[in-house]
Amino acid sequence: MRLKSAIIVAALAASLAGCSTIGQMRLFTNDYGGVSDAGYQLPRIPIEKVPRQFHRQIVSYDTKEKPGTIIVDTGNKFLYFVLPEGEAVRYGIGVGREGFEWSGSAHVALKREWPTWTPPSQMIKRQPELAQYRNGMDPGLKNPLGARALYLFNKGGDSGYRLHGTPEWWSIGKAMSSGCIRLMNQDIIDLYSRAEVGAKVIVM
Template identity: 50%
Template structure:
C-alpha cells in the first residue's frame, strides 16, 4: 500500500474531508487545525510581474453568484500572489489531465500537455498527516455532505453533532466541490476540497487532504473526470 499511517489513523477526514468555508454553526477552525497550534504568520509578498496582479485576482476570485449557495469573493489581500492560479512550464511525462500535488511547495498542478500545467495554490497536510504516492479520483461531488470520522469525534467531541452528516452549504467544511481519492478500489479518506479561507493557502493545516480556493476548485473540478490519475509527491 502506498498510504502511510495518516490514512489508517483517520484523524483524516472520514466521509468528508477537511474544512473549507467559515462556519457559523461550529468552530470550523478547530476541525481544520486539529491539535495544531495554528497558522504560521503569513508574509504577503508584493505583486511581482510574473504573478497575477491584485486587480486581475479580484476578477478571477470574485463572487460566484450562480451557485446553489452563492460563493463570496476571496479577500485576495490575504493570499500570497505566488499562489494565484497560473499557467506554468512543467515538464512531465504524465498524460494531460493528470493532477500532481506538491505539498512541499503548496501547489497543485493539472498537466495540460506540451510542457505546460495549470498551477493552483493549496493548503496541505500538517506534520504527522502527510502521505505520498499515486491515487485516482474515484468519486466527485458538488456541495457534498460532510461526515466526521469516529476518530475525529473521539478527539473533538463537538463534531459528534454531525455524526450522521452535515448537509452541503457554505458552512460545510468540504465547500462547493470535492474530489475523493481512491487506491485499489478503496476510498483513502483523502480528498481535494474547496476552501473559502484564504489564510490557509500556503500552509500545512489539514489532516492530510488538499484544499484549493473555491474558485480554483470549481475550475479544477470541471476539468477532472472520474478515474483521473493523482500523484502526491513527498513533502
C-alpha cells in the same frame, strides 16, 4: 497607431477574460470575485491578501505524466493539473499538518458538487464536538469541503482523502488540514471542471 490600438485591444481582452500575462506565466487573479453557484453565493476572496505564488496560473511544467493528471507538491503547497505541450494549471493549496501528511498515488473515483461532509470516527474522537455531524453535515458556505470535492481512491478502495474547497482562504500555503488537500473555493470549481473521473493523482 494601428499597432498601439492592437495592443490595447489585446490587453482589454485579457482583462475581460480574468487573466493577465507576466512573461510566460498567465495569472487568474481576477477570478476570485463573488460567485453564484447552485443557489449559494460564494463571497469574494480578498486575493490581494494571498501571496501571488498561490494565485491560480498557467505555468511551464515538465513532466512525463499525461495531460489530465493531477500532481500535488505538498512541500511547496502547489497542485498542478497537467496540460498539453509542457504546461500545467497551478493552484495554491493547504495541506495536512504535522502527523497528517501523506504521499502516494490514487485516482479520482467520484466528483461531488456542494458535498456533504462526514467527519471520520478518528476525528470525532479527537474533537468530540463534531459528533453532531456523524451522519453528515449539510452542504453550505460553512461546510469544510466547500463547493466541490474530488474523492481519491487507491488499490485498497476509498483512501479517505479528498481534494476539496475551503471557505478558509487564509489557510492556503499552510499545513493545517487533517490530511486532505484544500483549495480556495473558486479554484476547486475550476479544477472540478477540468478533472475527469479516473484521473491519476500523484501526491509528493
